[in-house]
Amino acid sequence: MPEIKLPITRYYGSKRKLVGRIWNEIENLGLEFDSVLDLFGGTAIFSYYSKVKGKQVTYNDIFSFNTAIGKKLIQHNSNELTYEEAISLLEPQQGYPYQKIIQENFQNIYFTDTENRQIDIFIQNANLLENENKKLSAYYILFQSCIIKRPYNLFHRNNLSMRLNYNGGSFGNKKTWERTFEELFLRFLNELDEFTFDNGRNNLAVNFSAADCLETADLVYIDPPYFSSSRNHTTYHSKYHFLEGLANYNRILEHINHTKNNREITINKSDQFEKPSTFLTELEQLILRHNESIIVISYRNNGIPSVQSISDLLVRCRPDRQVFTLDLGLYGYALNKGNQFNNEFLIIGTNDPI
Ligand SMILES: C[S@@+](CC[C@H](N)C(=O)[O-])C[C@H]1O[C@@H](n2cnc3c(N)ncnc32)[C@H](O)[C@@H]1O
Structure with missing residues (x-):
């Protein structure tokens, strides 16, 4: 094989x-x-x-x-979301009362102001999609893009400044961090087209x-x-809480821990395992x-x-x-x-x- x-x-x-x-x-x-x-x-x-x-x-x-x-x-x-549809999800639809949860609560934490605005609009547009196949594709490309744009691919530290002030040296992948969502969506949609398939099972x-x-x-x-x-243990929740927030956008506001520098979103936080x-x-x-x-x-x-x-x-x-x-x-x-x-x-x- x-x-x-x-x-x-x-x-x-x-x-x-x-x-x-x-x-x-x-x-x-x-x-x-x-x-x-x-x-x-x-x-x-x-x-x-x-x-x-x-x-x-x-x-x-x-x-x-x-x-x-x-x-x-x-x-x-399969993947039913086209690139044109994915890009259109970054644009506000006329008349829709968009919330600005990421822009207003995560400024200078993980992503730039422009990216925070794109995330707010994209996730709310994705949530309006009735086609489950397209909605999951939208989630997939957003989550993968957010991960790839983060130093260490993690969310346990509010280290946007590390990304923005990076000036070469032994660590980092500044070029990848600075790729736009538009660019990354293309990469991840291609990935979905390549890897989704039917094995004939339920x-x-x-x-x-x-x-x-x-x-x-x-x-x-x-x-x-x-x-x-x-090393000290960093839980999976601590590493990826921001993505768990995006997957539960309407519940973020009542779950932000404002006492933590990284504004931890406490949704599905658990000690088990x-x-x-x-x-x-x-x-x-x-x-x-x-x-x-x-x-x-x-x-x-x-x-x-x-x-x-x-x-x-x-x-x-x-x-x-x-x-x-x-x-x-x-x-x-x-x-x-x-x-x-x-x-x-x-x-x-x-x-x-x-
Ligand atoms: C070592 S990773 C698994 C990696 C996976 N095999 C892979 O190749 O990507 C452990 C996973 O357990 C999940 N996890 C943590 N606590 C859990 C729990 N109580 N129940 C189920 N999953 C949990 C984390 O979200 C994480 O994705």
Whole structure:
């Protein structure tokens, strides 16, 4: 089979570079499954790969902006939004009473005044679209463009000035940050045209905390947030809250935390799977809920709790079935700050009896 082409992702923890290897390991174990549940879906890369492989796929993520991306790539099979339509969404429609929520509350925080105005108008125009396919395409190109225009591709700091004052040096991609929405929309619409397809199955994208997600499948993929021993933990909510606000535009105003410099938008903020002290208990509940399924957990060897404790947990939950812990090798930089190898692992609980 030719190599599978995947959409480019700029998302923290994306498995884009690893998903082919992860899939090979699953295949090498000879595991049989027809359906997949991607519980911490993120960019939808694992779901997308599973869709290409002809599986019946359910994508889940706690954030609605991610679920919109999942709906677009996994649940939907085409892109109906044209470039001309996308560009017209940046223009105000006559007589519509536009709110200026981003312009008035996020000045000098993430984007320029002109960009803030474009975001306000675009998202409200997108929300007026009755065609769900076009609306999700509009969300997709806006979210991807916002991510690519941000230093570090993140929203946890109000560092617009870093982007504007950047004058060369070792870090940064000023050229990309300064690309206009008009330019970026073209790139991401092309991406949607290339990557949306029908695999003949009824695929689904849902929006729950993994702990509350009642969907299930033959194989459940678990790629949770992880806590590195060497750094303070920044939650996914903190990294991407601004996009979660855009996906819930009419709820932003009552959810802005004005005491924080970055005006955090608190929609869908949750501690679940984001605190080392409760992580193992929460994971245990997930494993028990999906007791009939093959479980595949992605993890790193510099995480807290350790790979070993997660593997032990799986063995404890399934004493009668096989558990494999596979080292996929180095990930990203060869050495992290503590000069420790940073390897990516898979912990797999099969349905085969020992
Ligand atoms: C390591 S990332 C997953 C990356 C994904 N596999 C990919 O390749 O893009 C973890 C994901 O879990 C999501 N998340 C965080 N807490 C969650 C929760 N309680 N339930 C479901 N998803 C959650 C985050 O939004 C993030 O997208």
